[in-house]
Amino acid sequence: MSATSKPTDQVAFPDPSVYLLNRQNSRKAMEAGLAEAEWYQSPVPRAKMRKLLVRRNGPALRDAFIWFGLIFASAAATISLWGTWWVIAPYLIYAALFAGSADARWHEGLHGTAFKTDWLNIALYEIASFMVLRESTVWRWSHTRHHSDTIIVGRDPEIAVPRPPDITGMLLGCFAIKRYPKYFGNLLHHARGQLAEREREFIPEDEFPKIFRTARVHLAVYLLVMAAALISGSFLPLFLIGLPNIFGTWLMSLYGLTQHTGLAENVLDHRLNSRTFLTNIVNRFLYLNMNYHVEHHMFPLVPYYNLPALHEIVKDDCPAPYPSLWACWKEIIPTVARQTEEPGYHIQRSLPPTAGREKKPAIKPSCPADAEGWLEICPSAALEDSEVIRVNHHDQTYAIYRDGEGQLYATDGICTHGKTHLADGLVIEKMIECPKHNGRFNLADGSPARRPVCKALQTHRVREVSGRIQFHPS
Numbered sequence: 510m511s512a513t514s515k516p517t518d519q520v521a522f523p524d525p526s527v528y529l530l531n532r533q534n535s536r537k538a539m540e541a542g543l544a545e546a547e548w549y550q551s552p553v554p555r556a557k558m559r560k561l562l563v564r565r566n567g568p569a570l571r572d573a574f575i576w577f578g579l580i581f582a583s584a585a586a587t588i589s590l591w592g593t594w595w596v597i598a599p600y601l602i603y604a605a606l607f608a609g610s611a612d613a614r615w616h617e618g619l620h621g622t623a624f625k626t627d628w629l630n631i632a633l634y635e636i637a638s639f640m641v642l643r644e645s646t647v648w649r650w651s652h653t654r655h656h657s658d659t660i661i662v663g664r665d666p667e668i669a670v671p672r673p674p675d676i677t678g679m680l681l682g683c684f685a686i687k688r689y690p691k692y693f694g695n696l697l698h699h700a701r702g703q704l705a706e707r708e709r710e711f712i713p714e715d716e717f718p719k720i721f722r723t724a725r726v727h728l729a730v731y732l733l734v735m736a737a738a739l740i741s742g743s744f745l746p747l748f749l750i751g752l753p754n755i756f757g758t759w760l761m762s763l764y765g766l767t768q769h770t771g772l773a774e775n776v777l778d779h780r781l782n783s784r785t786f787l788t789n790i791v792n793r794f795l796y797l798n799m800n801y802h803v804e805h806h807m808f809p810l811v812p813y814y815n816l817p818a819l820h821e822i823v824k825d826d827c828p829a830p831y832p833s834l835w836a837c838w839k840e841i842i843p844t845v846a847r848q849t850e851e852p853g854y855h856i857q858r859s860l861p862p863t864a865g866r867e868k869k870p871a872i873k874p875s876c877p878a879d880a881e882g883w884l885e886i887c888p889s890a891a892l893e894d895s896e897v898i899r900v901n902h903h904d905q906t907y908a909i910y911r912d913g914e915g916q917l918y919a920t921d922g923i924c925t926h927g928k929t930h931l932a933d934g935l936v937i938e939k940m941i942e943c944p945k946h947n948g949r950f951n952l953a954d955g956s957p958a959r960r961p962v963c964k965a966l967q968t969h970r971v972r973e974v975s976g977r978i979q980f981h982p983s
């Protein structure tokens with residue numbers, strides 16, 4: 510157990526059905542104030558955050574080239590050594606890269622934060638989704654919910670280890686044994702144009718056709734691979750595409766289960782339900798810095814290559830990081846074993862005494878509106894290019910933006926997708942990107958510009974007069 514963690518007292522034995530995503534469980538979480546709630550964020554000076562939010566193609570392309578290069582090299586070695594015992598080592602490396610480390614690429618592509626160029630993020634996401642046996646659209650919405658309601662029972666579709674833990678299932682999970690029937694069953698289901706109730710719970714209806722299309726594409730690729738195997742009279746095509754997940758998913762489990770396993774459920778603070786651990790450069794490359802998991806959940810807009818710098822800024826406000834991957838597992842293994850008998854037990858992370866709870870300050874107009882309803886907000890210089898400020902007025906929150914060309918915009922301050930302040934987001938060209946799920950709005954008219962945002966933002970009037978910014982709520 511880590512020095513900053515302590516076990517909680519045992520509490521009542523939970524009913525496993527509470528984890529099901531259905532209307533009843535969702536309503537319970539909502540009534541408890543746990544759904545789409547406001548989560549704690551460590552204070553980060555805005556100037557530093559702006560630097561951290563910058564996306565660059567350079568590091569992401571470098572890492573992608575190395576990664577794909579390793580995959581192709583190990584695949585080439587597998588092909589050339591096929592039929593000999595020497596094939597085992599390169600094939601296991603290939604499988605771990607293909608099915609294990611693809612998970613981190615899938616994740617970063619999903620968030621759209623790896624590359625500056627959007628289509629590269631989308632391409633990486635689609636390729637990695639296929640590699641890790643996931644349907645891209647279903648999982649995009651599933652992961653969106655995971656970030657809204659992290660480890661909130663009855664809301665989060667990605668609770669990897671519900672209590673009491675299924676140890677056999679966890680072990681089988683390292684070989685993707687359960688995933689194959691689930692994935693191919695879902696593909697067949699979706700290819701026929703059908704969706705399960707739990708999926709309808711978190712996926713908007715207008716996304717259904719995309720799910721059906723993707724399922725058909727995945728099935729078509731597998732049919733081609735099977736045809737190649739039949740025509741060539743060799744299992745090699747299947748070992749290259751389809752079966753690597755049996756031999757390589759262990760790496761995904763090794764990293765991924767450290768994220769939340771054994772920690773608190775139903776809390777609104779990622780410092781209490783997520784793990785950050787320190788590790789070597791190889792693990793950080795394979796896992797794309799997701800070892801900084803508290804930081805990632807608090808600020809999902811920060812690209813993976815900036816997470817170490819973010820960690821340095823917030824670490825004094827967070828529980829001490831685990832010193833190694835092994836230290837995480839030293840805590841997880843006995844915790845999970847104990848939870849099989851005492852499902853109410855979990856590790857309670859201790860916050861440092863200096864941990865803060867303050868919110869980012871909002872600007873409040875200092876004097877009443879003038880005769881025409883205009884409010885004085887701040888000097889023009891207080892809002893730099895590609896920046897946003899939060900304004901509170903009469904129990905309402907607004908956001909005022911300046912794009913890269915100096916143009917001002919104003920909208921409601923809360924994202925229409927969830928309860929998130931857009932003033933914590935990122936101004937990209939003439940859009941605002943929400944800090945929670947990376948949805949985007951066009952600033953000019955508030956219209957949705959990227960999923961998961963579906964509903965437009967209310968826009969307001971804003972102007973500059975004599976070196977001051979004035980705002981007029983609609």
Ligand code: FES
Pocket residue numbers: 924925926927928929943944945946947948949961962
């Ligand atoms: S809260 Fe989900 S995109 Fe804004």
